[in-house]
Amino acid sequence: MTDTARETMEYDVVIVGAGPSGLSAAIRLKQLDADLDVVVLEKGSEVGAHILSGAVLDTAGLDKLIPDWKAKGAPINVPVKQDNFYMLGEAGKIRVPNFAMPPLMNNHGNYIVAMGNVCRWLAEQAEELGVEIFPGMACSELVYGENGEVKGVVAGEFGKEADGSHGPNYEPGMELHGKYVFLGEGVRGSLSKQVIAKYDLAAGHEPQKYGLGMKELWEIDPEKHREGTVTHTMGWPLNNAAGGGSFIYHLENNQVYVGFVVHLNYKNPHLFPYMEFQRFKHHPMVAELLKGGKRIAYGARAITEGGYQSMPDTAFPGGALLGCSAGMVNVPRIKGNHNAMLSGIHAAEAAHAAIKAGRASDTLSEYDSAVREGPIGKDLKMVRNVKPLWSKYGLLPSLAVGGFDMWTNNLFGLSLLGTIKHGKTDAAATEKASKHAPIDYPKPDGVLSFDRLTNVAYSFTNHEESQPAHLTLKDPSEPVETNLPEYAGPAARYCPAGVYEFVGQGDETRFQINFQNCVHCKTCDIKDPNQNIVWTVPQGGDGPNYPNM
Template sequence: MLCVRGSFRRSVGRLIHSSALRRERPLFDPTSVERAEDDVDVCIVGAGPAGLSAAIRLKQLEQEKGNEIRVVVLEKGPEVGSHILSGAVIEPRALNELIPDWKSREGLPAMQPATSSAMRWFTSKSSLPMPHPPQMSNKGNYILSLSQFTTWLGTIAEEMGVEVYPGFAGAKLAYNDDNTVRGVITNEVGLDRRNRMKDSFEPGMQFNAKVTMLAEGAHGSLTKAAVRHFDLRKDADPQTYGMGVKEVWRVDPSQYRPGEVVHTMGWPLDWKTYGGGWVYHMADGLVSIGLVIGLDYANPYLSPYRELQRMKHHPYFRKLLEGGERIAYGGRTLNEGGLQSIPKLFFPGGALIGCSAGFLNVPKIKGTHNAMKSGMLAAEAAYDVVQGQATDMSAYEDNLKKSWVWEELKEVRNLRPSFNTSLGIWGGLVYSGLDSLILKGRVPWTFRSKVSDAAHTKRASEFKPIDYPPPEAPLSTDLLTSLSLTATNHAEDQPVHLRLPPGPDAHREHVRVNVGEYAGLLGRACPAGVYEYVDASANDEGAWEGKKLVINSQNCIHCKLCDIKVPTQDITWTVPEGGGGPKYSIT
């Protein structure tokens, strides 16, 4: 198992203070810090399928062409794979290209071949079979733990000479004088909540690279900064997202059907809310269940977590899960914008790969194969830059647009956006069926939208609170019980990484709008119980009308929902100390 390299971190230039200064805990001043710097050829932020595929491909090119290249992968999780969450059914197309003999490699996690695919429409008491779009066929695909698969990819990368550093959170981009990206600065370690340096303080390290690749997953903090700094979304639609919440159960053997794949639509969601569920029968008697809800939902009373718990009360799920044991829970946002929302893929000094760019095929509900292929194509362009055969990463975008990734996304470009047109949910279903079965994207139009998920949220006065059923353990439980299954942990007394603008006035305005107009949306929307709007006295800083915001950042599972969905758009998700967050393993 890949782990945090403590000895490496200790060697990168600890800032020395006198014992007196340490006792006084001086405030951190980033302008006076002495950072260690390391020069590499390629620095990749994020050890997910895209980042590791890029790293592996770079080392393959080194072997093929004989020119040594130094590749570093920074990963904020404590271990490679610990922050990876997915359904997951993967299409092995990119894996076959990257590692043709993957089936015979040591350490390969359980890969359950998909044996059947079905769709069902749920009412509150029954489920009915639905036509199955060809894009959702799973013939030749595999059900697996994407966390374990990523860990395995990390092992292969290290064996090839890639330097993989878990526990190193990329906090900000470093720039050259000519405005090109110089590299990445990792987060400081050992600051308390008031930004004072503890005895354990260690400054972040700067990795200078000829090429920097951002492979952070959906809505990464460095990606957000790069997109804004270089205006990469100038010609693209806003990225839109879904919120995925999932559980893994060990079911009774009588209910286990290895390789079965089922997708659901309808209940528990209403006819105005886009989303759907899944049931994947994995290897070893495990079943992955989950629900994805489009974050363009309007009703601020909706709770993705409680919708998942309600879904399990359906007779279909009661029968499936009765006598079983829930062993994992997690949540993560995923890109849903499709082709129209893909930004410019390269910038001076680097590129966006994987879900940092947004290559999820929404109708397929799969994106790992596209993420891996994007990393491979970016690696080929980066190799030429490192060798002085190219001056920028433009070849990556050119080649991706000529690849099967672009062809695949172009065909389905109108399916998800059709639900946000005047057609509505029912019209979207009809259009999507027609396009997926007959038209296959061969139309002269492309549905576009300039509205963010946050802007789709309507005021609470337009809705009634949703009456969710109480938990029925062990079938359904309260949120904190589920959260314990994520093994989430953050260092004690560190700066809050979920940030509002400073000052009590900003906090008060946040509470005024989000409580007064949106009924405290984040208190329900967050799948980890991070945000609470609690009773406050008139003298409490940042309070409004007897309410104040409490941010339980230690609960954060890094899903990014808050940054995306909060109506006021005033919360910024930043990386905590490296190594913090969930510790997924079988998700």
């Protein structure tokens, strides 16, 4: 905390993050009581600027929140018409028949959407109800009350110099206090991370697990476009080097989302997730689809994959963790937006009831119960063993056993396997470089595949260069003295934006952080073997500016 004097504003509920969970909470609060004072603070330059999601949307959350969303003009226009699932080899593919897949894997009834545009629309609905939404307002600190509860956040601090001192245009920001504070920051949010540690919310739960999702938006030849087609693949190029797979979604206007997910518990520090994605696009099936097209946007984002057994306690003194701040993604379905929205609804209902009863700043245990015992918990519990099976036994055994487990959960509501543990964190899963061979990746051709810096330009990322770097090192000597010799410097590879590089040779080697490139995926905070890199928020409005993603 700083001693800087700040203006204070009081609200009933302060919400950090204008994603699907935060906006759903804001809307539900105002539906329950139009007189509640609700504010949403968003670090992106506009609502949707930092939203990156697949996305095939299960509308369960939206149906509950705004049942007439279709009549109100929600940008949800492309129903899934065809669902394909392939196992890839280097040159061929085998289709997995749909009838073999558990019913929960069926995408019919879902919609292909740009989640950023859905959030922009949700923000309009919230503002019509009287919610105050402030984009470009990064929340850099938590404010605690006398009894150690969270009572607010600091938002809108601008104008620091690179060394952390106050520049000539310094603005100290404001303290926004609430009876309750909701953290809907998405995956590995900096404030959520602090809250989980301070209140020991992860105690009794498995470590959270993560994947790195990378995505490009392509405009393709109209002859090849099949609006409403959803394709998922597994296998090549990862095979058993890492867990993961791809998605290809045909949306409107001859556009296609091409995405690739690499599970971050991979062992070989030489693995280069971004280059695995670029290599994937040269598979004959994908190359033929993209031939003659052009890539028009790029982005990357970490994904929570721990599921049911990794969710921390979601309520803490003074507030709640929403959506991916707690980790509510259904991994085999590659879906979390519906659960994020449901979590916002649950949190709003719990807070409304508490405020109505004269309570404030306590622990909303009824919210945590609603998450675990309601539709979110049921959704995640059915698939809880898929990820740990994959991690322990590899692709093919996990497909067979995990598929069987999902079928028994679907048919009988039980698992013969119980609940399998995840074990170590993704950082701890990284093995020493000496145990693994380096991987030779083909050079990007500039047509189907691209180098990182070229692609980062298509994320429209911008950071004010005079500010302090929002990526810090606990020990500045560790990257060169330990990380490079023991792990071959994996930060230079696991970052999908080229933020980290080792410069120079021998005794002149230094670790360089190009924070201007950062797309806020948080992979470094997750995967660094010794957990030496800490991701925090830059000043508000900085970062990617995703269009239609």
